[in-house]
Amino acid sequence: MTDVLDQTGLQQRRHLVTEIPGPRSVELMARRAATVSAGVGTTLPVFITRAGGGVLEDVDGNTLIDLGSGIAVTSVGNAAPRVVEAVQAQVADFTHTCFMVTPYEGYVAVCEALAELTPGDHAKKSALFNSGSEAVENAVKIARHATGRQAVVVFDHAYHGRTNLTMALTAKNMPYKHRFGPFAGEVYRVPMSYPYRDGLTGPDAAARAISQIEVQVGAGNTAAVLIEPLQGEGGFIEPAPGFLTALREWCTAHGVVFIADEIQSGFCRTGAWFGVDAEGVVPDLVTTAKGMAGGLPLAAVTGRAEIMDAVHPGGLGGTYGGNPVACAAALGAIETMRAEDLVGAARAVGEVMLPRLRTLAQRFPAIGDVRGRGAMIAVELVVPGTTEPDAALAGAVAKACHARGVVVLTAGSYGNVLRFLPPLVIGHDLLVEALDVVEEAFAEVAGS
Ligand SMILES: Cc1ncc(COP(=O)(O)O)c(CNCCCC(=O)O)c1O
Secondary structure (H helix, E strand, O other): OOOOEOOOOOEOOOEOOOOOOOHHHHHHHHHHHHHOOOOOOOOOOOOEEEEEOOEEEEOOOOEEEEOOHHHHOOOOOOOOHHHHHHHHHHHHHOOOOOOOOOOOHHHHHHHHHHHHHOOOOOOEEEEEEOOHHHHHHHHHHHHHHHHOOOEEEEEOOOOOOOOHHHHHHOOOOOOOOOOOOOOOOOEEEEOOOOHHHHOOOHHHHHHHHHHHHHHHOOHHHEEEEEEOOOEOOOOOEOOOOOHHHHHHHHHHHHOOEEEEEOOOOOOOOOOOOOHHHHOOOOOOEEEEOHHHHOOOOOEEEEEEHHHHOOOOOOOOOOOOOOOHHHHHHHHHHHHHHHHOOHHHHHHHHHHHHHHHHHHHHHHOOOEEEEEEEOOEEEEEEEOOOOOOEOHHHHHHHHHHHHHOOEEOEEEOOOOOEEEEOOOOOOOHHHHHHHHHHHHHHHHHHHOO
16 A cells, blocks of 8 residues: 655554553553543543644554544644644744734734635624633623623533533533533523434424524523534534524524534534535624634634624733734644635545445444534434434444544534544545444444
8 A cells, every 4th residue: 555644744544553542651641640630531542642634643653543633623634734834933933922912913814814714795803712612702792792682592402612601501511511500691592403303494493492582581682692503512413404594584683693603613624614604694703713723722703893893992802812823823724725625625525424324324223313514424323213312332432443543532412422523634545444444343332
């Protein structure tokens, strides 16, 4: 087999020389246990030395196929040349000045790119932050300030972060919210469109949600409706067509800010620049992070200029928000997305994965649903013949994949979703090999 290398010269192959985890990783895990809070989880106790393309190399010399992208972050790869070059140049000039103290061009350039790339041809402005949670927090601040209203509407199965407000916005208790209350107020939850479980059309699911908002919150009290166009941690739930459109129309009719949380679904991940593009919905505000900066911590709120400018000067900020090195990384990552057509690459991933997983579902009746778009794909696992979630099976299949050197993640309110988030730069043969391993794992665990 010819040596396929990614741009950083890392061999694009799955190659195991020890059991997973290997001895060095086991040693490092012991050190980790002695010094890192037990509260910080670990999906796969394997310590990485290099990564790129579609692979991760560990301290024991194993090379694993990555179907997680660091939770939908390394879409352009873990060391994309344009990102590395931009970061090296910037970090050598200066690491930080605080944009609120003395600004720098990179921040402005990122905001210009966001204005161009995010949906809608209206005047847009942005504010940059460090994490997705911080971006969501600030999107809510901005919406409340602009409307003078307080209520924020979110959805079942939503995930928006781990800060106090974003925990209130997030649906699942364990592990995200348990014993961390009290949580911020004026947050109201309504049913999500979950076609596999509710069988509703988009408009009908939206009517159900809107009725609950109008009865329990009141349109005139509602500052914002906040939704992931394709829910991430909640289980890669793709709303039925028309759901987002109906919500958008309702928000427009009642002066409610429509916030699309594109932190996991944005930046080419779903086979479009943003998740809302599937329905042609134009949000008032968009939160972005993860894939935007190729692995550097950067997040943003981008939206209608009149809403973003409603906030008094100094009302938004933070010490590190829009760090210059992270901004340089983002410009390199966005250039990579454009130059390598990663929207098309994500679609190509979906065209490989979806048919293969649908065929797998015919072989394994525990696969209750196959869903997603582009390179944001998932299978929901249930007790065969029912829709009863089978979280144990999802965990067992993921573990079997890990043992075979393929990194997969679970998700879902019920923990029964196996999700696939490959880097958009993964090679075709490597992706096919990873799917072969997923099939082997199902055969081992679920019985062929
Ligand atoms: C839609 C959506 N909004 C907001 C966030 C929060 O982004 P941060 O950068 O993790 O704060 C996410 C982060 N999702 C992964 C969280 C992983 C974990 O913490 O266990 C998201 O997916």
